[in-house]
Amino acid sequence: RRVLVTYSNGSFDCESCKKRRCKHTLVAMMVVNNKLLDEGQSKVSVDKDKQKEPEERTYKLEPLIEEQRVYILQNKRIPFEIPHKLKNEPTIKSFSPSETECHKCHIPLEKEIKTRNGVIFCLERKVTGIIVEIKVCPLCKLEYRYQDTSEGYHNYNNNSFFSLKLMETLINSWTEGIPLSRQLDVLQENIAPETGYKLDDHLIGKALSFYLALKEDPKYTSCYRCCYYPPIIIMDAIRKIAFDLDNKDIEYGNDVGYKNFDEMKMASCKRVILNGLLDKQVRATELKSYGLKKFYSLPPYVNKENRADHTAPSTRKFGQGNTDITERGDEETIHPQRILDLYEAKGSTEAMKNICRKAGLPVGTKAQMRDAMLQASGSVYTEISKNFASITGKSGGLLHGHCQHGFSYLFKILVLPEGVSDYAQSIMSMKVLPTMVISDVAHILARHTNLNYGPDVFWPWDGRISDPENVERTQDIK
Numbered sequence: 486r487r488v489l490v491t492y493s494n495g496s497f498d499c500e501s502c503k504k505r506r507c508k509h510t511l512v513a514m515m516v517v518n519n520k521l522l523d524e525g526q527s528k529v530s531v532d533k534d535k536q537k538e539p540e541e542r543t544y545k546l547e548p549l550i551e552e553q554r555v556y557i558l559q560n561k562r563i564p565f566e567i568p569h570k571l572k573n574e575p576t577i578k579s580f581s582p583s584e585t586e587c588h589k590c591h592i593p594l595e596k597e598i599k600t601r602n603g604v605i606f607c608l609e610r611k612v613t614g615i616i617v618e619i620k621v622c623p624l625c626k627l628e629y630r631y632q633d634t635s636e637g638y639h640n641y642n643n644n645s646f647f648s649l650k651l652m653e654t655l656i657n658s659w660t661e662g663i664p665l666s667r668q669l670d671v672l673q674e675n676i677a678p679e680t681g682y683k684l685d686d687h688l689i690g691k692a693l694s695f696y697l698a699l700k701e702d703p704k705y706t707s708c709y710r711c712c713y714y715p716p717i718i719i720m721d722a723i724r725k726i727a728f729d730l731d732n733k734d735i736e737y738g739n740d741v742g743y744k745n746f747d748e749m750k751m752a753s754c755k756r757v758i759l760n761g762l763l764d765k766q767v768r769a770t771e772l773k774s775y776g777l778k779k780f781y782s783l784p785p786y787v788n789k790e791n792r793a794d795h796t797a798p799s800t801r802k803f804g805q806g807n808t809d810i811t812e813r814g815d816e817e818t819i820h821p822q823r824i825l826d827l828y829e830a831k832g833s834t835e836a837m838k839n840i841c842r843k844a845g846l847p848v849g850t851k852a853q854m855r856d857a858m859l860q861a862s863g864s865v866y867t868e869i870s871k872n873f874a875s876i877t878g879k880s881g882g883l884l885h886g887h888c889q890h891g892f893s894y895l896f897k898i899l900v901l902p903e904g905v906s907d908y909a910q911s912i913m914s915m916k917v918l919p920t921m922v923i924s925d926v927a928h929i930l931a932r933h934t935n936l937n938y939g940p941d942v943f944w945p946w947d948g949r950i951s952d953p954e955n956v957e958r959t960q961d962i963k
Contacts, residue, residue, distance in 0.1 A: 589627065641691065651689075656697070720884065
């Protein structure tokens, strides 16, 4: 392989590496100097001030891909309730887009064959050799692909198609708390071994994310008893709903990243849809620059009818080294399950020793350090919150709020372990606050909210149901 190196005004430029002083420029400098010495001339030297800086190879999304993504998001929404007739998994030999003219140029589209090797994934079978057609505008060159649900199938990457019956089955099991991998294991047992059909959990997971990104919001967002403004909210964190996370990926600081939940959701949907539009080669190398940023605090979701105009600001503070700090005498305690998660994580012994040393706790066996942390959960809160993601490799879970009848009114995706600031931010993002909030950190939540959002949020008696003096009077009775 030949490499072209040019020399001009004291600067060697390598067309291959585009780096300063690579091996090709050094070889070129040696060849030029040897030739100059033979001719009796002085050597050349590289002027570092004129040497070009390495060019940043950033990927700029093509306008046609962006236009295609916007068109799919706006015009190819999937209804929340799928009719039963679309779940029959009919036999299909080809897919073709329903559009007949360009929505921008208003001229007829030209039909092309994208591939003859499309694959359909159903519950118990796989069909290969599917013809996939696209339509292209001859003027603006915008591509249209099959993205409807009229045939009972969902198009992921214009090569892999999934039946709506398979997608809805996975979603229904997901809502019951069954992990995707376990669902696929159960479905795999019902498939005859001689067919050779194996469910690819990685591919199906991406296709399911694409499917959910296009799915419309539910029509009913409130309990028929509590209506839009529930008088009672019960809040707790679900730690089983977590995603893989590296502590280095978290962006700390005063910026919470997104103004509201809708902005975060749209950024996530755009990222997921882009994953199905780009070619495999581009997707593997350039798509990471379009990932969803993992800020330390993400905005909570509140039902639209009771959603405030602006999401309440996060009150979690960070000191040096991105460690959690308390503010104005506020107390923070970590849930015992977090300590048990660290105890069960592989390779966490040394990390637990460091946490115990910094918290002033005795260092011993892993079980002894676990017991010491459980007894002093308040003193180890800062260290565990800081190191939890790097030790376990998992996010903080999902903070969930529902009425006494079990209908969900709010939730918040936790990047870090849950803190009282996450509870307070979720509640204060509601237009009409509930009369009663039930939580396992109720006394800390009331004090934290009154200190950061106003003294009259939880009143009277700091959120207690009755006067605290009544408790003292009962203790005096013998």
